[in-house]
Amino acid sequence: MASPCPCGRTLASATKAGKPQPLPFSNCCGRYLDDFAATPAPDAESLMRSRYSAFVLGRLDYLLATWHASTRPTDLTLDPAAKxxxxxxRSHRVLDADHAEVEFVARYREGGRAVRLHERSRFVREQGRWYYVDGDQF
Incomplete structure (x- = not known):
């Protein structure tokens, strides 16, 4: 069986014992991470999910490429010990054709400590491609 996508997206119509089954990475975020140039995420939620998967997989190249130039850091370092x-x-709100917000909670463990990242992220679409701009943490 193909490995499930780290973002946790499921296909409700595919169930096993009544539980929705996770989409395989290759059919979910993998297509955006592995073919960034030709396969942009179709909406802000898909971009946010693919960025989460990039954090899980340590894909700095994708994180920087999908960060809007106005707020993109010059360098990015991930903690390899973070699990x-x-x-x-929590929500995906379309503000207009080129602006959207996604509220999410990402959980990880760092140094034996559980961490919750709760953020409302802002995204912009330019030339048909979505970018992460910034976010407010709760």
Whole structure:
């Protein structure tokens, strides 16, 4: 069986013992991470999910490429000891054709300590491609 996507997206129509089954990485975020140039995420929620998967997989290249130039850091370092535990998308709000917000909670463990990252992220679409701009943490 193909490995499930780290973002946790499920296909409700595919169930096993009444529980929705996770989408395989290759059919979910993998297509955006592995073919960034030709396969942009179709909406802000998909971009946010693929960025979560990039954090899980340590894909700095994708994180920087999907960060809007106006707020993108010049360098990005990930803690290799962080263990990502799950993602919950709370809401996806389309503001207009080129702006959206996604509220989520990402859980991870760092140095034996459980951490919850609760954020409302802002995204912008330019030339048909979505970018992460910034977010407010709760």
């Amino acid at each position: 990502w535990l799950g993602l919950e998308v």
